[in-house]
Amino acid sequence: MxxxxxxxxxxxxxxxxxxxxxxxxxxxxxxxxxxxxxxxxxxxxxxxxxxxxxxxxxxxxxxxxxxxxxxxxxxxxxxxxxxxxxxxxxxxxxxxxxxxxxxxxxxxxxxxxxxxxxxxxxxxxxxxxxxxxxxxxxxxxxxxxxxxxxxxxxxxxxxxxxxxxxxxxxxxxxxxxxxxxxxxxxxxxxxxDVNIPDVPFHGHPLGIDLGLDKFLATSDGELVARPRFLNQLHRKLKLRLRSASTPSVVEVLKLLQRRLRNKIKGSNNRHKLNQKIARLHQRISDTRKDWHFKLAHSLCDQAQSIFIEDINFISWAKGMLRKHTLDASFGQFVTILNWVAWKRDVFVAKVDKNYTSQICPNCGFHTGKKLLSEREHNCPECGYRTHRDVAAAQVIRNRGVEEYALHQDALGHSVSENVCGDGLAGAAMPSQESVKQKLLNANLRIPRYIALSN
Incomplete structure (x- = not known):
């Protein structure tokens, strides 16, 4: 169903x-x-x-x-x-x-x-x-x-x-x-009333590492900055402010909430001010959601299999950096990414999150990085150097490929062609038309299969 x-x-x-x-x-x-x-x-x-x-x-x-x-x-x-x-x-x-x-x-x-x-x-x-x-x-x-x-x-x-x-x-x-x-x-x-088959692991794999310094880093070396929606989003509101420039969202919220404190509970003025604050929060939420959708489509353009860490974002939201975590809304992004990938026939899976930033993606050596201030990965064993988050994304990709490529091989599917360019194997994808495309009348799914075998 x-x-x-x-x-x-x-x-x-x-x-x-x-x-x-x-x-x-x-x-x-x-x-x-x-x-x-x-x-x-x-x-x-x-x-x-x-x-x-x-x-x-x-x-x-x-x-x-x-x-x-x-x-x-x-x-x-x-x-x-x-x-x-x-x-x-x-x-x-x-x-x-x-x-x-x-x-x-x-x-x-x-x-x-x-x-x-x-x-x-x-x-x-x-x-x-x-x-x-x-x-x-x-x-x-x-x-x-x-x-x-x-x-x-x-x-x-x-x-x-x-x-x-x-x-x-x-x-x-x-x-x-x-x-x-x-x-x-x-x-x-x-x-x-129809059964849709799951998207199999296929094509070019991509690992994603989520964080607060950078919103995400991909195994292909791309770093996406974290947009601070609450602090950087600007909106022209008809407010009598002393400054002639457009205030930031934080300034507007503080001003409105200070005004709300002096309003009588149950009064019409308090209700109107609550509506202004709610509209401002919804503007922030809509902007964040729109950015998540655009980023999810951009990632699906780059790969046919995406691997992310299996993280409990609820515990992140209760930590010391809870305000920044909630502003980034990682859980919403993962949900949107799964939905967009489902529409576009991109495989998405979660892998173990332990020690992804401690292991060298090139040789597997445990580097033992402990401080978050160490933003560069420099392996003393093989000399591989890259950004710390990119190295973690590559470890996530390696784990996903090892797990699901072996699973595909056990099921009898061929894993014949190297699609990563760095010693990793990808599953060869058949070039037939997507089953979901037929069932949904080309209205929901946009298949992005890339035929790797001629």
């Missing part, structure tokens, strides 16, 4: 905006009520079995079952019969809120995530229609004068910016309405 998500900018009218805001407000109330119910039940069971607690006692009867998703869904169905506010929202949307809360509790135990939090009007920004009509796309997106409209429950036909067509054969299964600082968006979940 192939699943894709397409995002479009909505252009709702005033009535539709009121419906969206009312739905978000009711979903927030359902979330907070259900979370409060679960917390009360858990707090009432904290007292020891054989003794009374000095701080709290049972406030819920002992025979009361735990308010799980099924029990709360049944209670919600009964409450909708008498509550007009709950009646005004699609029933499946509210049920989906309870499923999301149940998944949050499951992630808290399995993934060691934090306890679910209560939502205010700024925190809950989306809701889901779990089922869509079969003709919501075919009748409104692809044909006729309704090509820039989509039919959504309770909203009716909503205009949107048709940035790209939905591929033929895909069905719209779900729709998520998202409120952002720049407006409202719809995220359509598309499904196609």
């Amino acid at each position: 192939l699943t894709l998500t397409y995002e479009y900018k909505l252009i709702p009218d005033r009535r539709q905006i009121e419906v969206i805001e009312n739905t978000l407000d009711v979903c927030r109330s359902v979330w907070n009520y259900a979370l409060r119910e679960r917390k009360d039940w858990l707090n009432s069971r904290k007292s020891p079995v054989n003794a009374c607690s000095l701080k709290q006692e049972y406030i819920i009867p002992v025979d009361t079952p735990y308010p799980n998703c099924n029990n709360q869904s049944k209670a919600l169905t009964e409450a909708k019969k008498t509550n007009d506010r709950l009646k005004s929202v699609n029933a499946q949307v509210l049920q989906q809120v309870l499923r999301t809360l149940d998944r949050a509790f499951a992630d808290m135990q399995s993934k060691k995530m934090g306890f679910p939090r209560f939502k205010n009007k700024y925190r809950l920004r989306s809701y889901v229609y779990p089922q869509m009509l079969k003709d919501c796309v075919s009748a409104s997106l692809n044909t006729g004068v309704k090509g820039n409209q989509i039919k959504l429950p309770q909203l009716g036909l909503v205009k949107f910016r048709k940035s790209r067509d939905i591929p033929n054969g895909f069905e719209v299964k779900q729709a998520r309405i998202v409120r952002r600082a720049s407006g409202y968006f719809v995220m359509l979940s598309l499904q196609l």
Whole structure:
């Protein structure tokens, strides 16, 4: 089963905006009520079995079952019969809120995530229609004068910016309405009942070393500087600043946040100022994401197999350099790189990260570099010299080629031609047309196979 998500900018009218805001407000109330119910039940069971607690006692009867998703869904169905506010929202949307809360509790135990939090009007920004009509796309997106409209429950036909067509054969299964600082968006979940084969290891391999001194270094010797989006991005805002020059983002954020401190909570002025800060943060986020996509396409132009380190970026974000790590957003870049590589038939894999900056890529000698200030790799064994990050990228490439080339050879594929130019072997790629290209009607994937065998 192939699943894709397409995002479009909505252009709702005033009535539709009121419906969206009312739905978000009711979903927030359902979330907070259900979370409060679960917390009360858990707090009432904290007292020891054989003794009374000095701080709290049972406030819920002992025979009361735990308010799980099924029990709360049944209670919600009964409450909708008498509550007009709950009646005004699609029933499946509210049920989906309870499923999301149940998944949050499951992630808290399995993934060691934090306890679910209560939502205010700024925190809950989306809701889901779990089922869509079969003709919501075919009748409104692809044909006729309704090509820039989509039919959504309770909203009716909503205009949107048709940035790209939905591929033929895909069905719209779900729709998520998202409120952002720049407006409202719809995220359509598309499904196609087909199995797509994984991209095999082939062609010219490329190792990538991620870091904070340079955003990344490639095994081919390319160094990409880390753009400091938060510090260097400039934007012309209509603010009364003493300086005539355009302020930096940091200066603007500090100014706006100082103003926000003096605003009364709940006032319209505070709400307007919060919107300005949110738009500025979204501008930074959009710029970062656009740069990540362009860099991912540039890397896919250079190689047919890419290897990266298997790094836990969550631990990086909790370290001393967490601000710079979050500004670079390495995790988002790796996700985008996997998606772009999937579209363009480029193989991507992760390798072991240990000692990549300590080993010589030429002879395998352990050089023992310990200080981050040592930016040059100089092997005392073979005399190989290059940039430290480039040497680490070459070690990553060597590990990936050794692991996956042997795997391809074990499966019976030929590894016959040297494509690296430095003693590394690459898998010979057949020149047949991509299977995904046929299935997706040349709409999603851009195959970049290079036939290495004549």
